[in-house]
Amino acid sequence: MPKSLTALPKEPSPKEPSFKEPNLKEPSLKGPNDLSLADNATELNNKNGPKNHLVRLIKALWLFAGRLDLAIYICFFLALDTAIAYPLIQKSLFAFIPLGEVGLWTWLFTYGRAYFSQTFWFYGLALGLILLGINTFVCSTTRVLALIKPQNRQRGWFLKLGPHVTHYAVLVMVLGYLGSYALAEALPGRALIPGGPAYKLPKNLGRLTATIENPKVYQGQRLLFFQNWYLDPGIVLRFEKPGGQTYAAPIAYNRPVHYQGYNFYLTDFYPKSADGAMGSYRMAQLTIRRDRAAAVYVAGIIVFAVGLAMYVADLIQSRLFARPKP
Amino acid sequence: MENSLVIAFTSLYGLAAGLFLVPKTRSGAFACAFLGEIAALGYIFLRYYQALPMTPMFLGSIAVPPFLVLFGFSAARKYKEPFPNRLSLTLTLGLAFVLGLLALIFPKDFYLPFLKTASLFSQGHLAFNVLGKAALFLAAIQAFLSLTAKIPNESQVRFWVALGFIFWTLSMLTGEVWSYLGWGLPVVWDDAVIVCFMATWFFYVALLHMFLTSRYRRARLYLTALGGVWVLLVNVTPDLGPARWPVALW
Known part of the structure; x- marks a missing residue:
């Protein structure tokens, strides 16, 4: 059994840092997990603090920008803003x-x-997200700086960074979405006839043709309307590079194809049904997108998961090493 | 058949809600609630049976009652005294009854699914959304009970808000992945419902941050109780269609 489980000191000595059970119900007003900014405000008003007015102004602005109240007001504003958007859209x-x-x-x-x-x-929404981004960054950074101070490092202090990691991750994700909308190139509604003429890809990427192999249709009587509808038209895209090399990949709904930095999405397929009225004619509608920011929000999602795991690990650790109540 | 099951679970939940308020009818109330659960889960099973591998359309609100009732029974166990326990169950079953009634009078579940919903992420998006709504509704009921109690049971309220928020976030994340794989964008503006998801997420982000401070003690309980009305207005109404007289086809 680890020593920490059997021999915990009754009273923590002021010199040696020991694990302190976090109060999950009510955050204490002092310490690295303090959610108010009381300590920083005291420091700001301290007579021995910085006398330079500019520094004090910047510090005051920093404290204001990181206020938890501000996050609450901004989020309520965003909730109202997006709620009224529904009938407008x-x-x-x-x-x-x-x-x-x-x-x-x-x-x-x-x-x-x-x-x-x-x-x-x-x-x-854009304004609110910008303000919330600034607030989240300042708030999380202030608390992370307090947590990593050597005097505040208790057992498992690293895991206490978990909630802040998730906050940073949300920032990264929002930046990724912004980048996706601002920087993406889209070519919607490109029609491609399987077995038909080749489509010339942009930026000298070569030519694209398509064939149909093993289509899957809806079977059974459960939804009569969908009888013989193509669930997966079985399209295979063939890319021919200018040098003559080829690359083939199957494409389906919700299964895009990635090629040379571009993503190919199957938007629609005609006829919808295998016994449709188009005879032997087939047509696939593709959307071609280049999303340079996709990696950013994928990274955000991964970091978010890591932060969440750290938070859960911290909760488990807090319960495992909690001192028994007298 | 599906409509008959909706009529069955709605009336059984309504009956159970009333019986929990009457002394010495507890067993009958439990029996009604249990039968209501079977009818409601049967309805969900039928909808999935028809739609798979696609996702059933507009199931996001009509599938909430059985999970709300399940969560409600779990939450009511925390009350040691009989009256708040009974009141908690009555309110939970009453809300399940209201949701069923809304789905009956304003049906929208007859829409056929579309091909792009044949995705695990689409299924996850719907499932987490249903669980999230159920947990947030229950949080509202618990907040209402806390406001009327002498000693507020805030830990219970906070637990259901946090659980509902986790489900809601997972629903949004799976929805974003589905949207990215299907359309190439994390947010698709072809459907206005997307902003309703965002609105509720922001609302509960604000509320959870209120729970992190030692201030707003009363306000956060009022807002959690109001959150139930918010979810009903912002997230349930988009799942409702035009008013129709409910008809059971056995």
């Missing part, structure tokens, strides 16, 4: 669908501006 869906096709900046200055009475909430 429903009323003018045509103005929002191009957001994923033309890119964020173009959309903001075209559709966004032209239909401002329906899109104003989107500007509110």
Whole structure:
């Protein structure tokens, strides 16, 4: 059995740091996990603190920007802002669908501006997210800096960084989404006829053809409407590089193909049914996208999972090494 | 058949809710609630049986009652005294009854699924959404009970809010992955419901942060109770269709 489980000191000595059971119900007002900014505020008002007005101003701004209250108000604002967006989007869906096709900046200055009475909430969302991003960064950084101070390092202090890691991860994810909308190139609605002429890919990437192999259709009587519908049309994309090399990959709904930095998505397939009225003609509709920020939000999701695991490990550790109550 | 099951579980939940308030009818109430659970789970099974491998459409609210009732029984066990226990169960079953009634009068579950919903991420998105709604509704009921009690049981409220938020976040993450694999974007604006998910997520982020401070003691309970109304307005109404007279086809 580890020593820490059997021989915990009754009273922690002031010189040697020992594990302190975190109070999960009510955060204490002092210590590295303190969620108020009482300590920093005291430090700011301390007579021995920095006298330079500029430094004090910056410090005051930093403290204000990292306030927990501010996060709460911003989140409630964002909740209201997005809630009122529902009827507005429903009323003018045509103005929002191009957001994923033309890119964020173009959309903001075209559709966004032209239909401002329906899109104003989107500007509110952007502003709110920017403010929340600043607040999250300042708040998390302040607490991380307090946690990593040598005098605050108790047993398992590293795991206490878990919630802050998840906060940073959310920031990374939001930046990834922003990058995805701002930097992505999209070529929607590219029609490709399997067995038909080749499609010339952009940026001299070569040519694209398609064939159909092993399509899967909906079987059974459970939903009569879908009888013989193509669940997977069995399309195989063949890429031919300018040098003559070829690369083939199957594509289906929800199963995109990645090629030379571009993603190919199957948007639609005609005819829908194997006994459809198109005879032997087949047509696949593809969307081609280049998303440079995809790696950023995938990284954000991974970091979020790591942060969550650290948080859970910290909770388990707190329970395992908790001192018994007298 | 499906409509008959909705009528069955709605009326059984309503009956159980009433019986829990009447003394010495506890066994009858439990029996009604149990039969209601079977009918509700049977309805969900039928919807999945028809739709698989696609995801059933507009199931996000009508599938909530059985999970709400399951969570509700788990939460009611924490009350040692009989009255708050009975009141908690009555409110839970009453809300399940209201949700069933809304689904009956404003049905939208007759829509056929679409091919892109044949994805594990789409299924996960729906399942976590249902569990999230159930937990958040229960948090609202527990907050209401805490507000009316002499000693508020805040740990119970916080637990259900946190659980509901975890489910909601997982629902959003799986939805984003599905959206990325299907359309190439983490957020697709073709469906206005996407903003309703965001709205509730932001609402509960704010609420959870209120639970992290020693302030807002009363306000956070009021807001958690109001959260039930919020979820009903923002996330249940999009799953409702135009009003129709409920017809059972046996």
